Amino acid sequence: MDSLTQIVLGAAVGEAVLGRKVGNKAMLYGAIAGTIPDLDTFVGNFFDTITAIEIHRGFSHSIVFAVLFAPVFGWIISKIESKSEANWKNWSWLMFWGLFTHPLLDAHTTWGTQLFWPFELRLAYKNIFVIDPLYTLPFLVFLIMAMRLKRTDPRRKKYNQIGLIVSSIYLLVITLALKFYTFQKFENSLEEQNITYERMDTRPTPLNSILWTANIETENAFLIGNYSVFDTQPIEFYSVPKNYDLAANLKDDPNLKRLMQISEGWYTFSSKNGNLHFNDLRFGNLDIEDPDSEFIFSYELAKEHGELTATETEKEMTDAKKLLPRLWARILGN
Incomplete structure (x- = not known):
């Protein structure tokens, strides 16, 4: 805390x-x-x-x-x-x-x-x-x-x-009651939409316990959905590709394995400006209403003196300012 x-x-x-x-x-x-x-x-x-x-x-x-x-x-x-x-x-x-x-x-x-x-x-x-x-x-x-x-x-x-x-x-x-309640909502929604998945993880969004996010792992991608206890519309899930092939040449690197273990398997890779990034999905992205926004914890991977290093992507204060109004609006329901 x-x-x-x-x-x-x-x-x-x-x-x-x-x-x-x-x-x-x-x-x-x-x-x-x-x-x-x-x-x-x-x-x-x-x-x-x-x-x-x-x-x-x-x-x-x-x-x-x-x-x-x-x-x-x-x-x-x-x-x-x-x-x-x-x-x-x-x-x-x-x-x-x-x-x-x-x-x-x-x-x-x-x-x-x-x-x-x-x-x-x-x-x-x-x-x-x-x-x-x-x-x-x-x-x-x-x-x-x-x-x-x-x-x-x-x-x-x-x-x-x-x-x-x-x-x-x-x-x-x-x-804990809200976590159980919202977990059931996500589970029922996945069943209604005939989505097959391997595992699911839920957590509250910033500054509240009303709006919850779920990460759902499928074979080639992660699905992410949001649910507020005030929602009246069905839950929508958007897909984030795993992109494991981007790091195929690093799959046996010990430092990459450490990152994978830290993230508990909730990670994806992405490429930005020609640089490889490791994204920890457990903490969500910077804009809850924008699936393409950057993840809160993203690390640029690079080789230095033959060793893989990770540098956390810096966040701007403007990112947080954009998040809060959208977050509040989403808390009130869809």
């Missing part, structure tokens, strides 16, 4: 664990714990693109990381807050839950997380977009209400609990 959401979650968890003893400092250190796992993006800057992708949401988003580093961070905080009522064990417990709930939340996004690192098992339930105001804003409001009260005020604990409950109901009940 985005940084603000992880800060809010970490702060709320910190308050739940230690707010009664240390007040707003529990929120402060909980917020810090909630941001620490995402420092892997900074570490990734020292590696090539493919390795950076593999690192992201890996070790730092695992149970192992939380168990190993919570006592370390707890000890550091206990030295900083030596006059506090909380001891090393208290701070370590707070840090553990702050570090652990971060990947638990990320597991619900499209990218997912390697919670059980070092095992190569990425959890990705794909029932919430990385930025979802309906999850974050109510959570933030209750957190601010709690923050403004004294640590001994019983309403403080109540407000924080309400925020945790509301956000959890949205994440674990509403979005």
